[in-house]
Amino acid sequence: MKSANYAGYVAIMAGNKLKGRHLMKHANINDIPTYLCAFAPELGERILAMHPPLHKMDDPVSPRMRTLLRRPYPAQELVATGVVRRWQRARAAAVVGECGTGKTLVALAAMHCHADGRPYTAVAMVPGHLTAKMARETSQTLPRVRVFFIDALRDGGGISSPHGVNEVKLRHGKIVREGFHTTLTDLRLRKNHKTARQRWQQEVCSGPALFIVGRDRAKLGWFWPPTGAHTHRRGRRSAFHKERSECGRAASTAVPAAKKY
Numbered sequence: 001m002k003s004a005n006y007a008g009y010v011a012i013m014a015g016n017k018l019k020g021r022h023l024m025k026h027a028n029i030n031d032i033p034t035y036l037c038a039f040a041p042e043l044g045e046r047i048l049a050m051h052p053p054l055h056k057m058d059d060p061v062s063p064r065m066r067t068l069l070r071r072p073y074p075a076q077e078l079v080a081t082g083v084v085r086r087w088q089r090a091r092a093a094a095v096v097g098e099c100g101t102g103k104t105l106v107a108l109a110a111m112h113c114h115a116d117g118r119p120y121t122a123v124a125m126v127p128g129h130l131t132a133k134m135a136r137e138t139s140q141t142l143p144r145v146r147v148f149f150i151d152a153l154r155d156g157g158g159i160s161s162p163h164g165v166n167e168v169k170l171r172h173g174k175i176v177r178e179g180f181h182t183t184l185t186d187l188r189l190r191k192n193h194k195t196a197r198q199r200w201q202q203e204v205c206s207g208p209a210l211f212i213v214g215r216d217r218a219k220l221g222w223f224w225p226p227t228g229a230h231t232h233r234r235g236r237r238s239a240f241h242k243e244r245s246e247c248g249r250a251a252s253t254a255v256p257a258a259k260k261y
Helices: 032-050 063-067 074-087 103-115 128-141 196-204 215-219 239-254
Strands: 009-013 021-025 121-126 146-150 165-171 174-182 209-214
Touching (some): 063 103, 121 128, 128 146, 128 165, 128 174
Parallel strands (some): 146 209
């Protein structure tokens, strides 16, 4: 304050609404809400100076937002365009938000705008109980997209349970496995084409595609070799030990023991 009578005081808002200002002494600022209320403008300017945003509030969003089947809210469009700007500079971006803020929609909109009309293939690793939700939102948001479930990371599997790579479609509000079926091993083969990617684009899918895999399935597949082996009490090695001992020793040598904190 300019007047000497108000030295040591700051002007803060009276309540949440802009009903006026009142003076508060520095010594009376003893909690975080009061501190933020008193110094919010200065803190905001400092944050913007240290971390300038890639996409500002008044910057135009990508025109491809209008081509989505499900239009995001303005705040979600702002975040999605920021993710696109980040991908133009780096290989990774992070969207952090509470449940229900639309992180899935932001990710789908960012992929769509970043592709800019070109065909693309993306992979989404989500919690196991959200794979159907991810497929449903993808079908409701992205135009001309094909969605695939990775039901197994290796060939084979039981007859009663889905296995391999299966195309899924939205039927009456539910996700059903319908259409293309293959395995990851077959997807790696180029056959009569120059590359496996060229074969995929010419024979299977020429437009956007999204592969969805559960997090636990991707991390804890049954084909991973063990890092140790058991023995019988009398010291004789079991058949499991004979078959996996080499894999166990190699894994134990390559992976250091976890530290305890």
